Amino acid sequence: MSRIDFARIAADLRRLNGGTVHEQEPMGRHTSYRIGGPARVLVEAASEDGVVRTLEWLKDRGIPFLILGQGTNVLVSDQGVEAVVLSTVHGLKDVAIRGGTMDAGSGVLLTKLSHLAARAGLGGFEFAISIPGTLGGALVMNAGAHGSAMVEVVRSVRVWDPLTGVRTIPATEAEFEYRQSRFQHTPWIALAAMIELYPRDPDEIRDAMHRFMAHRKSTQPVGAQSAGSVFKNPSPLYAGRLIEEIGAKGWRVGDAEVSRVHANFILNLGQAKANDVLGLMRRIRCAVYQRYHVILRPEVRWIGPGEGGASATWENLWYEEGTGLTEPCE
Ligand SMILES: Cc1cc2nc3c(=O)[nH]c(=O)nc-3n(C[C@H](O)[C@H](O)[C@H](O)COP(=O)(O)OP(=O)(O)OC[C@H]3O[C@@H](n4cnc5c(N)ncnc54)[C@H](O)[C@@H]3O)c2cc1C
Known part of the structure; x- marks a missing residue:
C-alpha cells in the first residue's frame, strides 16, 4: 500500500483544473512500447499555464512527479509509477x-x-x-x-x-x-x-524528408512496438553493429525480441513485460562486454522503482541490482 494518498491528490488536482486527471492509468496506453503498470495519477495537461500550476502545487506539497511526452523513449516498470505523471502531449501545442x-x-x-x-x-x-x-x-x-x-x-x-x-x-x-x-x-x-x-x-526540404523516411523504412522495424534504439552508440562504435556481431538478432525473453531488422531495437511482440525487455538488455549488455569489453549505456529511460524513488534512473537500477556501472554481467 502506498503511503501517499493518491486518491486525495487526484481529487485536489481535479479542483486545480490544470488538465484531465486519471487514476490508476495504465502506462502502456501512453508509451510506444505499450508496456507499463499504472500511474497512480496521470494528468493530461491542458496548457502551459495548467502545467505550471500543477507543478507548483505538487512541488509545494513534496509530491513525487515526472513528465511524459509521447512515451517513445521510456520503459515503464510493470509495477507502475508511484507518482503523478504529467503528460504534455495533449496541451503545450502552440x-x-x-x-x-x-x-x-x-x-x-x-x-x-x-x-x-x-x-x-x-x-x-x-x-x-x-x-x-x-x-x-x-x-x-x-x-x-x-x-x-x-x-x-x-x-x-x-x-x-x-x-x-x-x-x-x-x-x-x-x-x-x-x-x-x-x-x-x-x-x-x-x-x-x-x-x-x-x-x-x-x-x-521535402526531397530530403522523403529520403530520410525511405532510409528509415529500409533500416528499421517501422511500425513495431519499440522505443527506438535501446543503447547509446559507444562512440566511435555502433551499438547495433556490436549487438549484431554477438548474434543477438532474434534473441527472445518472454514476448520481447531483439529485432531481426535492427539489432539495437528490442520489440514488444504483443504481451511483453518491462522485465522481459530488461532481461534482454542485461543479456545483450553482458555478451557485448564479454566479447568487446565495451559497456553499453541505455538510451531508453527507465521509469519505475529504484534508488531515486518514483523516477529512478538506469544508473540507480543497475546499482540497486548490485551490478554496478563497471560490472555489466551479473
Ligand atoms: C521507432 C522509434 C524510432 C526512434 N528513432 C529515434 C531517432 O532516430 N533519434 C532519436 O534521438 N530518438 C529516436 N527515438 C527515441 C524517441 O523518439 C526520442 O528520444 C524522442 O525525442 C522522445 O520524445 P517523447 O516525447 O516520446 O519523450 P518521452 O519518451 O515521453 O520522454 C523521454 C524523457 O524525457 C522526459 N521528458 C519528456 N518531456 C519532457 C519535458 N517537457 N520536460 C522535461 N522532461 C521531459 C521524460 O521524463 C523522459 O525521461 C525513436 C523512438 C522510436 C519508438
Missing part, C-alpha cells in the same frame, strides 16, 4: 513561426514541426521528420538522426525550474551532448523552445 524562427510548445510532435517548417520554407529541421515523440522529449534526449540533432537548431528553452519558476535559458545552458542534456539530471521541465532555421526551397 506554434508560432516568425521569420526564421519557430516558437513551439514542448507537447508538439517533431513530425508536425518538420512539416510546418517545410511549409514555411525553412530548412534545418528535416532530420526530425523520422523521429517520434514531442519537442520536450527531444530536448531532454537531444534527439537526432541523419547526422543532425536538436543541439544544432535550438536557440533557447523556456523552462520551469522549481527554484526560480518559469524562465528562459539559452541553449548553451541545456548542455546538449550526444543523447544527453542537463534536463536528464536537473529537475527542470521544458515548456517551450525557440528553434532557429534558415530559408530553403520547400521542394528541396
Whole structure:
C-alpha cells in the first residue's frame, strides 16, 4: 500500500483544473512500447499555464512527479509509477513561426514541426521528420538522426525550474551532448523552445524528408512496438553493429525480441513485460562486454522503482541490482 494518498491528490488536482486527471492509468496506453503498470495519477495537461500550476502545487506539497511526452523513449516498470505523471502531449501545442524562427510548445510532435517548417520554407529541421515523440522529449534526449540533432537548431528553452519558476535559458545552458542534456539530471521541465532555421526551397526540404523516411523504412522495424534504439552508440562504435556481431538478432525473453531488422531495437511482440525487455538488455549488455569489453549505456529511460524513488534512473537500477556501472554481467 502506498503511503501517499493518491486518491486525495487526484481529487485536489481535479479542483486545480490544470488538465484531465486519471487514476490508476495504465502506462502502456501512453508509451510506444505499450508496456507499463499504472500511474497512480496521470494528468493530461491542458496548457502551459495548467502545467505550471500543477507543478507548483505538487512541488509545494513534496509530491513525487515526472513528465511524459509521447512515451517513445521510456520503459515503464510493470509495477507502475508511484507518482503523478504529467503528460504534455495533449496541451503545450502552440506554434508560432516568425521569420526564421519557430516558437513551439514542448507537447508538439517533431513530425508536425518538420512539416510546418517545410511549409514555411525553412530548412534545418528535416532530420526530425523520422523521429517520434514531442519537442520536450527531444530536448531532454537531444534527439537526432541523419547526422543532425536538436543541439544544432535550438536557440533557447523556456523552462520551469522549481527554484526560480518559469524562465528562459539559452541553449548553451541545456548542455546538449550526444543523447544527453542537463534536463536528464536537473529537475527542470521544458515548456517551450525557440528553434532557429534558415530559408530553403520547400521542394528541396521535402526531397530530403522523403529520403530520410525511405532510409528509415529500409533500416528499421517501422511500425513495431519499440522505443527506438535501446543503447547509446559507444562512440566511435555502433551499438547495433556490436549487438549484431554477438548474434543477438532474434534473441527472445518472454514476448520481447531483439529485432531481426535492427539489432539495437528490442520489440514488444504483443504481451511483453518491462522485465522481459530488461532481461534482454542485461543479456545483450553482458555478451557485448564479454566479447568487446565495451559497456553499453541505455538510451531508453527507465521509469519505475529504484534508488531515486518514483523516477529512478538506469544508473540507480543497475546499482540497486548490485551490478554496478563497471560490472555489466551479473
Ligand atoms: C521507432 C522509434 C524510432 C526512434 N528513432 C529515434 C531517432 O532516430 N533519434 C532519436 O534521438 N530518438 C529516436 N527515438 C527515441 C524517441 O523518439 C526520442 O528520444 C524522442 O525525442 C522522445 O520524445 P517523447 O516525447 O516520446 O519523450 P518521452 O519518451 O515521453 O520522454 C523521454 C524523457 O524525457 C522526459 N521528458 C519528456 N518531456 C519532457 C519535458 N517537457 N520536460 C522535461 N522532461 C521531459 C521524460 O521524463 C523522459 O525521461 C525513436 C523512438 C522510436 C519508438
